[in-house]
Amino acid sequence: MALLEVIGVQRSFYGVHALCGVDLKVGAGRITGLIGPNGAGKTTLFNCITGLVPPDRGRILLAGRDIAGMRPEQVSARGLVRTFQIARGLPRLSVLDNLLLYGGQQPGERMLPALLGSRAARRREQELIDRAVRIARRLNLMPVIRNPASDLSGGQKKLLEIGRALMSEPKLILLDEPVAGVNPALASEIGEHLKALVGEGITVLLIEHHMDMVARLCDQVVVMAEGRHLAEGSFAEMAADPRVQAAYMGRRRVAVA
Ligand SMILES: Nc1ncnc2c1ncn2[C@@H]1O[C@H](COP(=O)(O)OP(=O)(O)O)[C@@H](O)[C@H]1O
Ligand SMILES: [Mg+2]
Structure with a gap:
Protein backbone atom coordinates (compact mmCIF):
# COMPACT_ATOMS: atom_id res chain seq x y z
CA MET A 1 0.00 0.00 0.00
CA ALA A 2 1.22 3.50 -0.78
CA LEU A 3 1.94 5.67 2.26
CA LEU A 4 0.15 8.55 0.55
CA GLU A 5 -2.51 8.24 -2.10
CA VAL A 6 -4.19 11.19 -3.78
CA ILE A 7 -7.37 10.31 -5.67
CA GLY A 8 -9.20 12.71 -7.97
CA VAL A 9 -8.27 15.86 -6.08
CA GLN A 10 -9.80 19.03 -7.53
CA ARG A 11 -9.40 22.63 -6.47
CA SER A 12 -10.42 25.87 -8.15
CA PHE A 13 -9.73 29.49 -7.26
CA TYR A 14 -12.38 31.95 -8.42
CA GLY A 15 -13.51 29.56 -11.12
CA VAL A 16 -10.00 28.82 -12.37
CA HIS A 17 -9.04 25.15 -12.08
CA ALA A 18 -5.69 24.79 -10.32
CA LEU A 19 -6.15 21.03 -9.79
CA CYS A 20 -8.40 19.13 -12.19
CA GLY A 21 -8.55 15.69 -10.57
CA VAL A 22 -5.04 14.70 -9.55
CA ASP A 23 -4.13 11.07 -8.84
CA LEU A 24 -0.82 10.29 -7.22
CA LYS A 25 0.82 7.59 -5.09
CA VAL A 26 3.84 7.96 -2.87
CA GLY A 27 5.56 4.73 -1.83
CA ALA A 28 7.04 4.49 1.66
CA GLY A 29 10.77 4.72 2.29
CA ARG A 30 11.78 6.49 -0.91
CA ILE A 31 12.06 9.94 -2.46
CA THR A 32 9.37 10.72 -5.00
CA GLY A 33 9.96 13.78 -7.16
CA LEU A 34 7.10 16.04 -8.24
CA ILE A 35 8.00 18.16 -11.25
CA GLY A 36 6.19 20.19 -13.88
CA PRO A 37 6.18 23.67 -15.38
CA ASN A 38 5.31 26.72 -13.31
CA GLY A 39 1.60 26.91 -12.61
CA ALA A 40 1.13 23.13 -12.96
CA GLY A 41 -0.48 23.01 -9.51
CA LYS A 42 2.35 21.40 -7.51
CA THR A 43 2.25 23.83 -4.59
CA THR A 44 -1.56 23.81 -4.58
CA LEU A 45 -1.46 20.02 -4.35
CA PHE A 46 0.88 20.30 -1.34
CA ASN A 47 -1.53 22.84 0.18
CA CYS A 48 -4.43 20.41 -0.26
CA ILE A 49 -2.51 17.43 1.11
CA THR A 50 -1.35 19.32 4.19
CA GLY A 51 -4.70 20.93 4.98
CA LEU A 52 -3.77 24.53 4.20
CA VAL A 53 -6.30 24.66 1.36
CA PRO A 54 -9.14 22.13 1.44
CA PRO A 55 -9.73 20.29 -1.85
CA ASP A 56 -13.10 20.85 -3.52
CA ARG A 57 -13.24 17.15 -4.34
CA GLY A 58 -11.23 13.98 -4.01
CA ARG A 59 -9.63 11.82 -1.40
CA ILE A 60 -6.21 11.99 0.24
CA LEU A 61 -5.24 8.78 2.00
CA LEU A 62 -2.38 8.74 4.48
CA ALA A 63 -1.60 5.13 5.40
CA GLY A 64 -5.10 4.30 4.18
CA ARG A 65 -6.91 6.95 6.21
CA ASP A 66 -8.67 9.87 4.49
CA ILE A 67 -7.17 13.17 5.63
CA ALA A 68 -8.80 15.40 2.97
CA GLY A 69 -10.17 18.54 4.58
CA MET A 70 -8.36 18.06 7.88
CA ARG A 71 -6.68 21.10 9.43
CA PRO A 72 -2.87 21.40 9.13
CA GLU A 73 -2.28 20.53 12.79
CA GLN A 74 -4.44 17.43 12.48
CA VAL A 75 -2.46 16.37 9.41
CA SER A 76 0.93 16.99 11.06
CA ALA A 77 -0.21 15.11 14.15
CA ARG A 78 -0.63 12.12 11.82
CA GLY A 79 2.99 12.34 10.76
CA LEU A 80 2.78 14.41 7.57
CA VAL A 81 4.61 17.75 7.49
CA ARG A 82 5.80 20.13 4.80
CA THR A 83 8.27 22.88 4.13
CA PHE A 84 7.46 25.99 2.17
CA GLN A 85 8.85 27.36 -1.09
CA ILE A 86 9.55 30.61 0.74
CA ALA A 87 11.01 29.84 4.16
CA ARG A 88 8.58 30.69 6.95
CA GLY A 89 9.17 30.79 10.67
CA LEU A 90 9.68 33.76 12.93
CA PRO A 91 12.69 35.80 11.79
CA ARG A 92 13.39 37.53 15.10
CA LEU A 93 13.38 34.32 17.12
CA SER A 94 16.57 32.30 17.41
CA VAL A 95 17.14 29.14 15.41
CA LEU A 96 16.61 27.14 18.61
CA ASP A 97 13.33 28.87 19.40
CA ASN A 98 12.10 28.37 15.85
CA LEU A 99 12.75 24.65 16.25
CA LEU A 100 11.12 24.52 19.69
CA LEU A 101 8.05 26.31 18.40
CA TYR A 102 7.41 23.41 16.05
CA GLY A 103 8.12 20.73 18.59
CA GLY A 104 5.53 22.48 20.73
CA GLN A 105 2.82 22.06 18.11
CA GLN A 106 2.30 18.41 18.78
CA PRO A 107 -0.82 16.73 20.11
CA MET A 142 24.89 24.47 15.67
CA PRO A 143 27.18 27.45 14.92
CA VAL A 144 24.09 29.66 14.48
CA ILE A 145 21.67 28.07 16.94
CA ARG A 146 21.45 31.22 19.09
CA ASN A 147 21.26 33.62 16.13
CA PRO A 148 17.99 35.14 14.97
CA ALA A 149 16.62 33.22 12.00
CA SER A 150 16.77 36.45 9.96
CA ASP A 151 20.62 36.31 10.15
CA LEU A 152 20.80 32.99 8.33
CA SER A 153 21.92 32.59 4.74
CA GLY A 154 19.30 31.50 2.21
CA GLY A 155 20.59 27.94 2.40
CA GLN A 156 20.58 27.88 6.20
CA LYS A 157 16.98 29.11 6.15
CA LYS A 158 16.10 26.13 3.98
CA LEU A 159 17.89 23.84 6.45
CA LEU A 160 15.93 25.42 9.30
CA GLU A 161 12.70 24.70 7.40
CA ILE A 162 13.72 21.06 7.19
CA GLY A 163 14.68 21.12 10.86
CA ARG A 164 11.30 22.52 11.85
CA ALA A 165 9.62 19.75 9.86
CA LEU A 166 11.75 17.14 11.66
CA MET A 167 10.77 18.47 15.09
CA SER A 168 7.35 16.86 14.77
CA GLU A 169 8.94 13.44 14.07
CA PRO A 170 7.23 12.93 10.72
CA LYS A 171 6.67 9.77 8.68
CA LEU A 172 6.31 11.77 5.47
CA ILE A 173 7.88 15.13 4.57
CA LEU A 174 6.72 17.25 1.65
CA LEU A 175 9.42 19.67 0.49
CA ASP A 176 8.60 22.56 -1.81
CA GLU A 177 11.76 23.52 -3.72
CA PRO A 178 14.20 23.01 -0.84
CA VAL A 179 17.21 24.21 -2.85
CA ALA A 180 15.68 27.14 -4.75
CA GLY A 181 18.14 30.04 -4.55
CA VAL A 182 20.70 27.97 -2.64
CA ASN A 183 24.34 27.78 -3.74
CA PRO A 184 25.37 24.48 -5.40
CA ALA A 185 27.53 23.23 -2.50
CA LEU A 186 24.74 23.69 0.04
CA ALA A 187 22.19 22.31 -2.42
CA SER A 188 24.15 19.10 -2.65
CA GLU A 189 24.47 19.03 1.16
CA ILE A 190 20.69 19.38 1.45
CA GLY A 191 20.36 16.47 -1.00
CA GLU A 192 22.58 14.34 1.25
CA HIS A 193 20.43 15.24 4.27
CA LEU A 194 17.33 14.10 2.40
CA LYS A 195 18.97 10.77 1.53
CA ALA A 196 19.96 10.30 5.18
CA LEU A 197 16.35 10.93 6.29
CA VAL A 198 15.12 8.27 3.89
CA GLY A 199 17.79 5.94 5.29
CA GLU A 200 16.09 6.41 8.66
CA GLY A 201 12.71 5.39 7.30
CA ILE A 202 11.23 8.81 6.51
CA THR A 203 9.42 9.13 3.19
CA VAL A 204 9.95 12.24 1.05
CA LEU A 205 7.84 13.93 -1.62
CA LEU A 206 9.93 16.62 -3.28
CA ILE A 207 8.94 19.47 -5.58
CA GLU A 208 12.13 20.51 -7.34
CA HIS A 209 13.06 22.50 -10.43
CA HIS A 210 16.75 21.57 -10.38
CA MET A 211 16.71 18.55 -12.62
CA ASP A 212 20.17 17.38 -11.53
CA MET A 213 18.81 17.09 -7.96
CA VAL A 214 15.74 15.20 -9.18
CA ALA A 215 17.94 12.85 -11.24
CA ARG A 216 20.25 12.20 -8.32
CA LEU A 217 17.74 11.83 -5.50
CA CYS A 218 14.41 10.60 -6.77
CA ASP A 219 13.48 6.93 -7.09
CA GLN A 220 10.26 7.83 -8.84
CA VAL A 221 9.27 11.04 -10.63
CA VAL A 222 5.71 12.30 -11.12
CA VAL A 223 5.13 15.00 -13.72
CA MET A 224 2.22 17.41 -13.37
CA ALA A 225 0.97 19.82 -16.00
CA GLU A 226 -2.09 22.06 -16.07
CA GLY A 227 -3.51 20.69 -12.84
CA ARG A 228 -3.19 17.05 -13.82
CA HIS A 229 -0.93 14.05 -13.35
CA LEU A 230 0.77 13.84 -16.75
CA ALA A 231 3.24 10.97 -16.47
CA GLU A 232 5.43 9.09 -14.05
CA GLY A 233 8.47 6.84 -14.02
CA SER A 234 12.21 7.09 -13.52
CA PHE A 235 13.83 10.46 -14.16
CA ALA A 236 15.42 9.14 -17.36
CA GLU A 237 12.04 7.93 -18.61
CA MET A 238 10.42 11.28 -17.83
CA ALA A 239 13.19 13.29 -19.47
CA ALA A 240 12.78 11.19 -22.63
CA ASP A 241 8.97 11.34 -22.64
CA PRO A 242 7.65 13.52 -25.49
CA ARG A 243 4.56 14.47 -23.44
CA VAL A 244 6.81 15.78 -20.68
CA GLN A 245 8.99 17.66 -23.13
CA ALA A 246 5.89 19.20 -24.71
CA ALA A 247 4.61 20.31 -21.29
CA TYR A 248 7.88 22.11 -20.66
CA MET A 249 8.12 23.64 -24.13
CA GLY A 250 8.56 27.38 -24.01
CA ARG A 251 8.98 27.21 -20.23
CA ARG A 252 11.73 25.25 -18.57
CA ARG A 253 13.41 22.46 -20.48
CA VAL A 254 14.06 19.14 -18.83
CA ALA A 255 17.80 18.68 -19.25
CA VAL A 256 19.36 15.36 -18.32
CA ALA A 257 22.26 16.13 -16.01
N1 LIG B 1 -4.60 31.03 -3.30
C1 LIG B 1 -4.75 31.11 -4.63
N2 LIG B 1 -5.59 31.97 -5.20
C2 LIG B 1 -5.76 32.03 -6.53
N3 LIG B 1 -5.08 31.28 -7.41
C3 LIG B 1 -4.20 30.39 -6.91
C4 LIG B 1 -3.98 30.24 -5.50
N4 LIG B 1 -3.05 29.27 -5.31
C5 LIG B 1 -2.71 28.82 -6.54
N5 LIG B 1 -3.40 29.48 -7.51
C6 LIG B 1 -3.32 29.23 -8.96
O1 LIG B 1 -3.25 27.85 -9.17
C7 LIG B 1 -2.40 27.54 -10.28
C8 LIG B 1 -1.33 26.56 -9.84
O2 LIG B 1 -0.37 27.25 -9.07
P1 LIG B 1 0.72 26.53 -8.19
O3 LIG B 1 0.07 25.42 -7.42
O4 LIG B 1 1.43 27.55 -7.41
O5 LIG B 1 1.67 25.89 -9.31
P2 LIG B 1 3.19 25.38 -9.21
O6 LIG B 1 3.56 25.23 -7.78
O7 LIG B 1 3.18 24.08 -9.96
O8 LIG B 1 4.03 26.40 -9.92
C9 LIG B 1 -1.83 28.86 -10.77
O9 LIG B 1 -2.61 29.27 -11.86
C10 LIG B 1 -2.03 29.77 -9.58
O10 LIG B 1 -2.16 31.10 -9.97
MG1 LIG C 1 5.12 26.11 -6.58
Whole structure:
Protein backbone atom coordinates (compact mmCIF):
# COMPACT_ATOMS: atom_id res chain seq x y z
CA MET A 1 0.00 0.00 0.00
CA ALA A 2 1.22 3.50 -0.78
CA LEU A 3 1.94 5.67 2.26
CA LEU A 4 0.15 8.55 0.55
CA GLU A 5 -2.51 8.24 -2.10
CA VAL A 6 -4.19 11.19 -3.78
CA ILE A 7 -7.37 10.31 -5.67
CA GLY A 8 -9.20 12.71 -7.97
CA VAL A 9 -8.27 15.86 -6.08
CA GLN A 10 -9.80 19.03 -7.53
CA ARG A 11 -9.40 22.63 -6.47
CA SER A 12 -10.42 25.87 -8.15
CA PHE A 13 -9.73 29.49 -7.26
CA TYR A 14 -12.38 31.95 -8.42
CA GLY A 15 -13.51 29.56 -11.12
CA VAL A 16 -10.00 28.82 -12.37
CA HIS A 17 -9.04 25.15 -12.08
CA ALA A 18 -5.69 24.79 -10.32
CA LEU A 19 -6.15 21.03 -9.79
CA CYS A 20 -8.40 19.13 -12.19
CA GLY A 21 -8.55 15.69 -10.57
CA VAL A 22 -5.04 14.70 -9.55
CA ASP A 23 -4.13 11.07 -8.84
CA LEU A 24 -0.82 10.29 -7.22
CA LYS A 25 0.82 7.59 -5.09
CA VAL A 26 3.84 7.96 -2.87
CA GLY A 27 5.56 4.73 -1.83
CA ALA A 28 7.04 4.49 1.66
CA GLY A 29 10.77 4.72 2.29
CA ARG A 30 11.78 6.49 -0.91
CA ILE A 31 12.06 9.94 -2.46
CA THR A 32 9.37 10.72 -5.00
CA GLY A 33 9.96 13.78 -7.16
CA LEU A 34 7.10 16.04 -8.24
CA ILE A 35 8.00 18.16 -11.25
CA GLY A 36 6.19 20.19 -13.88
CA PRO A 37 6.18 23.67 -15.38
CA ASN A 38 5.31 26.72 -13.31
CA GLY A 39 1.60 26.91 -12.61
CA ALA A 40 1.13 23.13 -12.96
CA GLY A 41 -0.48 23.01 -9.51
CA LYS A 42 2.35 21.40 -7.51
CA THR A 43 2.25 23.83 -4.59
CA THR A 44 -1.56 23.81 -4.58
CA LEU A 45 -1.46 20.02 -4.35
CA PHE A 46 0.88 20.30 -1.34
CA ASN A 47 -1.53 22.84 0.18
CA CYS A 48 -4.43 20.41 -0.26
CA ILE A 49 -2.51 17.43 1.11
CA THR A 50 -1.35 19.32 4.19
CA GLY A 51 -4.70 20.93 4.98
CA LEU A 52 -3.77 24.53 4.20
CA VAL A 53 -6.30 24.66 1.36
CA PRO A 54 -9.14 22.13 1.44
CA PRO A 55 -9.73 20.29 -1.85
CA ASP A 56 -13.10 20.85 -3.52
CA ARG A 57 -13.24 17.15 -4.34
CA GLY A 58 -11.23 13.98 -4.01
CA ARG A 59 -9.63 11.82 -1.40
CA ILE A 60 -6.21 11.99 0.24
CA LEU A 61 -5.24 8.78 2.00
CA LEU A 62 -2.38 8.74 4.48
CA ALA A 63 -1.60 5.13 5.40
CA GLY A 64 -5.10 4.30 4.18
CA ARG A 65 -6.91 6.95 6.21
CA ASP A 66 -8.67 9.87 4.49
CA ILE A 67 -7.17 13.17 5.63
CA ALA A 68 -8.80 15.40 2.97
CA GLY A 69 -10.17 18.54 4.58
CA MET A 70 -8.36 18.06 7.88
CA ARG A 71 -6.68 21.10 9.43
CA PRO A 72 -2.87 21.40 9.13
CA GLU A 73 -2.28 20.53 12.79
CA GLN A 74 -4.44 17.43 12.48
CA VAL A 75 -2.46 16.37 9.41
CA SER A 76 0.93 16.99 11.06
CA ALA A 77 -0.21 15.11 14.15
CA ARG A 78 -0.63 12.12 11.82
CA GLY A 79 2.99 12.34 10.76
CA LEU A 80 2.78 14.41 7.57
CA VAL A 81 4.61 17.75 7.49
CA ARG A 82 5.80 20.13 4.80
CA THR A 83 8.27 22.88 4.13
CA PHE A 84 7.46 25.99 2.17
CA GLN A 85 8.85 27.36 -1.09
CA ILE A 86 9.55 30.61 0.74
CA ALA A 87 11.01 29.84 4.16
CA ARG A 88 8.58 30.69 6.95
CA GLY A 89 9.17 30.79 10.67
CA LEU A 90 9.68 33.76 12.93
CA PRO A 91 12.69 35.80 11.79
CA ARG A 92 13.39 37.53 15.10
CA LEU A 93 13.38 34.32 17.12
CA SER A 94 16.57 32.30 17.41
CA VAL A 95 17.14 29.14 15.41
CA LEU A 96 16.61 27.14 18.61
CA ASP A 97 13.33 28.87 19.40
CA ASN A 98 12.10 28.37 15.85
CA LEU A 99 12.75 24.65 16.25
CA LEU A 100 11.12 24.52 19.69
CA LEU A 101 8.05 26.31 18.40
CA TYR A 102 7.41 23.41 16.05
CA GLY A 103 8.12 20.73 18.59
CA GLY A 104 5.53 22.48 20.73
CA GLN A 105 2.82 22.06 18.11
CA GLN A 106 2.30 18.41 18.78
CA PRO A 107 -0.82 16.73 20.11
CA GLY A 108 -1.23 17.22 23.82
CA GLU A 109 1.00 20.28 23.93
CA ARG A 110 -1.96 22.52 24.61
CA MET A 111 -2.00 21.00 28.08
CA LEU A 112 1.47 22.35 28.74
CA PRO A 113 0.43 25.64 30.34
CA ALA A 114 -1.67 23.70 32.84
CA LEU A 115 1.39 21.75 33.82
CA LEU A 116 3.79 24.67 33.79
CA GLY A 117 6.26 24.54 36.58
CA SER A 118 5.57 20.88 37.16
CA ARG A 119 8.35 18.34 36.85
CA ALA A 120 6.62 16.73 33.88
CA ALA A 121 6.59 20.04 32.00
CA ARG A 122 10.27 20.64 32.70
CA ARG A 123 11.15 17.14 31.54
CA ARG A 124 9.10 17.65 28.37
CA GLU A 125 10.83 20.95 27.70
CA GLN A 126 14.25 19.37 28.17
CA GLU A 127 13.29 16.58 25.75
CA LEU A 128 12.29 19.16 23.16
CA ILE A 129 15.53 21.08 23.62
CA ASP A 130 17.54 17.86 23.27
CA ARG A 131 15.68 17.01 20.09
CA ALA A 132 16.17 20.53 18.70
CA VAL A 133 19.91 20.37 19.40
CA ARG A 134 20.17 16.92 17.78
CA ILE A 135 18.42 18.25 14.69
CA ALA A 136 20.52 21.44 14.60
CA ARG A 137 23.66 19.30 14.85
CA ARG A 138 22.72 16.98 12.01
CA LEU A 139 21.80 19.95 9.80
CA ASN A 140 25.02 21.83 10.65
CA LEU A 141 23.08 24.65 12.29
CA MET A 142 24.89 24.47 15.67
CA PRO A 143 27.18 27.45 14.92
CA VAL A 144 24.09 29.66 14.48
CA ILE A 145 21.67 28.07 16.94
CA ARG A 146 21.45 31.22 19.09
CA ASN A 147 21.26 33.62 16.13
CA PRO A 148 17.99 35.14 14.97
CA ALA A 149 16.62 33.22 12.00
CA SER A 150 16.77 36.45 9.96
CA ASP A 151 20.62 36.31 10.15
CA LEU A 152 20.80 32.99 8.33
CA SER A 153 21.92 32.59 4.74
CA GLY A 154 19.30 31.50 2.21
CA GLY A 155 20.59 27.94 2.40
CA GLN A 156 20.58 27.88 6.20
CA LYS A 157 16.98 29.11 6.15
CA LYS A 158 16.10 26.13 3.98
CA LEU A 159 17.89 23.84 6.45
CA LEU A 160 15.93 25.42 9.30
CA GLU A 161 12.70 24.70 7.40
CA ILE A 162 13.72 21.06 7.19
CA GLY A 163 14.68 21.12 10.86
CA ARG A 164 11.30 22.52 11.85
CA ALA A 165 9.62 19.75 9.86
CA LEU A 166 11.75 17.14 11.66
CA MET A 167 10.77 18.47 15.09
CA SER A 168 7.35 16.86 14.77
CA GLU A 169 8.94 13.44 14.07
CA PRO A 170 7.23 12.93 10.72
CA LYS A 171 6.67 9.77 8.68
CA LEU A 172 6.31 11.77 5.47
CA ILE A 173 7.88 15.13 4.57
CA LEU A 174 6.72 17.25 1.65
CA LEU A 175 9.42 19.67 0.49
CA ASP A 176 8.60 22.56 -1.81
CA GLU A 177 11.76 23.52 -3.72
CA PRO A 178 14.20 23.01 -0.84
CA VAL A 179 17.21 24.21 -2.85
CA ALA A 180 15.68 27.14 -4.75
CA GLY A 181 18.14 30.04 -4.55
CA VAL A 182 20.70 27.97 -2.64
CA ASN A 183 24.34 27.78 -3.74
CA PRO A 184 25.37 24.48 -5.40
CA ALA A 185 27.53 23.23 -2.50
CA LEU A 186 24.74 23.69 0.04
CA ALA A 187 22.19 22.31 -2.42
CA SER A 188 24.15 19.10 -2.65
CA GLU A 189 24.47 19.03 1.16
CA ILE A 190 20.69 19.38 1.45
CA GLY A 191 20.36 16.47 -1.00
CA GLU A 192 22.58 14.34 1.25
CA HIS A 193 20.43 15.24 4.27
CA LEU A 194 17.33 14.10 2.40
CA LYS A 195 18.97 10.77 1.53
CA ALA A 196 19.96 10.30 5.18
CA LEU A 197 16.35 10.93 6.29
CA VAL A 198 15.12 8.27 3.89
CA GLY A 199 17.79 5.94 5.29
CA GLU A 200 16.09 6.41 8.66
CA GLY A 201 12.71 5.39 7.30
CA ILE A 202 11.23 8.81 6.51
CA THR A 203 9.42 9.13 3.19
CA VAL A 204 9.95 12.24 1.05
CA LEU A 205 7.84 13.93 -1.62
CA LEU A 206 9.93 16.62 -3.28
CA ILE A 207 8.94 19.47 -5.58
CA GLU A 208 12.13 20.51 -7.34
CA HIS A 209 13.06 22.50 -10.43
CA HIS A 210 16.75 21.57 -10.38
CA MET A 211 16.71 18.55 -12.62
CA ASP A 212 20.17 17.38 -11.53
CA MET A 213 18.81 17.09 -7.96
CA VAL A 214 15.74 15.20 -9.18
CA ALA A 215 17.94 12.85 -11.24
CA ARG A 216 20.25 12.20 -8.32
CA LEU A 217 17.74 11.83 -5.50
CA CYS A 218 14.41 10.60 -6.77
CA ASP A 219 13.48 6.93 -7.09
CA GLN A 220 10.26 7.83 -8.84
CA VAL A 221 9.27 11.04 -10.63
CA VAL A 222 5.71 12.30 -11.12
CA VAL A 223 5.13 15.00 -13.72
CA MET A 224 2.22 17.41 -13.37
CA ALA A 225 0.97 19.82 -16.00
CA GLU A 226 -2.09 22.06 -16.07
CA GLY A 227 -3.51 20.69 -12.84
CA ARG A 228 -3.19 17.05 -13.82
CA HIS A 229 -0.93 14.05 -13.35
CA LEU A 230 0.77 13.84 -16.75
CA ALA A 231 3.24 10.97 -16.47
CA GLU A 232 5.43 9.09 -14.05
CA GLY A 233 8.47 6.84 -14.02
CA SER A 234 12.21 7.09 -13.52
CA PHE A 235 13.83 10.46 -14.16
CA ALA A 236 15.42 9.14 -17.36
CA GLU A 237 12.04 7.93 -18.61
CA MET A 238 10.42 11.28 -17.83
CA ALA A 239 13.19 13.29 -19.47
CA ALA A 240 12.78 11.19 -22.63
CA ASP A 241 8.97 11.34 -22.64
CA PRO A 242 7.65 13.52 -25.49
CA ARG A 243 4.56 14.47 -23.44
CA VAL A 244 6.81 15.78 -20.68
CA GLN A 245 8.99 17.66 -23.13
CA ALA A 246 5.89 19.20 -24.71
CA ALA A 247 4.61 20.31 -21.29
CA TYR A 248 7.88 22.11 -20.66
CA MET A 249 8.12 23.64 -24.13
CA GLY A 250 8.56 27.38 -24.01
CA ARG A 251 8.98 27.21 -20.23
CA ARG A 252 11.73 25.25 -18.57
CA ARG A 253 13.41 22.46 -20.48
CA VAL A 254 14.06 19.14 -18.83
CA ALA A 255 17.80 18.68 -19.25
CA VAL A 256 19.36 15.36 -18.32
CA ALA A 257 22.26 16.13 -16.01
N1 LIG B 1 -4.60 31.03 -3.30
C1 LIG B 1 -4.75 31.11 -4.63
N2 LIG B 1 -5.59 31.97 -5.20
C2 LIG B 1 -5.76 32.03 -6.53
N3 LIG B 1 -5.08 31.28 -7.41
C3 LIG B 1 -4.20 30.39 -6.91
C4 LIG B 1 -3.98 30.24 -5.50
N4 LIG B 1 -3.05 29.27 -5.31
C5 LIG B 1 -2.71 28.82 -6.54
N5 LIG B 1 -3.40 29.48 -7.51
C6 LIG B 1 -3.32 29.23 -8.96
O1 LIG B 1 -3.25 27.85 -9.17
C7 LIG B 1 -2.40 27.54 -10.28
C8 LIG B 1 -1.33 26.56 -9.84
O2 LIG B 1 -0.37 27.25 -9.07
P1 LIG B 1 0.72 26.53 -8.19
O3 LIG B 1 0.07 25.42 -7.42
O4 LIG B 1 1.43 27.55 -7.41
O5 LIG B 1 1.67 25.89 -9.31
P2 LIG B 1 3.19 25.38 -9.21
O6 LIG B 1 3.56 25.23 -7.78
O7 LIG B 1 3.18 24.08 -9.96
O8 LIG B 1 4.03 26.40 -9.92
C9 LIG B 1 -1.83 28.86 -10.77
O9 LIG B 1 -2.61 29.27 -11.86
C10 LIG B 1 -2.03 29.77 -9.58
O10 LIG B 1 -2.16 31.10 -9.97
MG1 LIG C 1 5.12 26.11 -6.58
